[in-house]
Amino acid sequence: MPPEGATPAEVRPGGGGRVRLAVMASGRGSNLQAIIDAIEAGQLPAQLVCVVSDRPEAYALERARRHGIEALAVPARDLPDRQAHHDRIAELLDQRGVELVALAGYLRLVPPRFVARYRWRLMNIHPSLLPAFPGLRAQEQALAYGVKVSGCTVHFVDEGMDSGPIILQRAVPVLDDDTPERLAARILEEEHRLYPEAIRLYAQGRLRVVGRRVHILPAPEPAG
Ligand code: GRF
16 A cells, blocks of 8 residues: 555556557457447547457457458467467567457466556456456356446456456346346346447546546547
């Protein structure tokens, strides 16, 4: 803890306007699609430079190709270990001048060196209200615990599992007749709004990280 009265260090990520973005995804890529749609609708000041997947068959890569976005398959089996795998991914991202990396259903834990390299430039989306239910099958965990409200979280990635500073959260009610699939579908609808919004705030330079807290600055007044 800083001594009382001391100003905590503040980080101001992003803010450069149209952000050079990469998405990393292992699966179907519906969050990726929401990001693509927001960019194409002119609602998100970002250029999606490439989509990276550890699974060559991931539908996320197909979505990228359909929108003329570079699709990069980087399977782990081609590299000796997790570190080397993510060093290779980082090399590809850096070659393309990627500023912000958005994990969207990326099923591998990124190693500390990757986290450090993209500190405050690496986000993840998780289908629960963190810190409740980190890890896999968060919607199942929520139902098994019996919570009445769950939701989704976009956070900066740190060295832990789903433990980094929270950027945005959205609550979703849990209904008595929910199955994991039904709850997941309802949460997913919110995810698709929340992730583009978090990236927009980053691009607009409206995030301030103070310790574990991420403050959101108000939108600037329109000029004129
Ligand atoms: C989402 O529920 C996301 O929160 C979690 O993995 C799922 C990915 O879904 N991290 P999709 O591939 O974006 O459709």
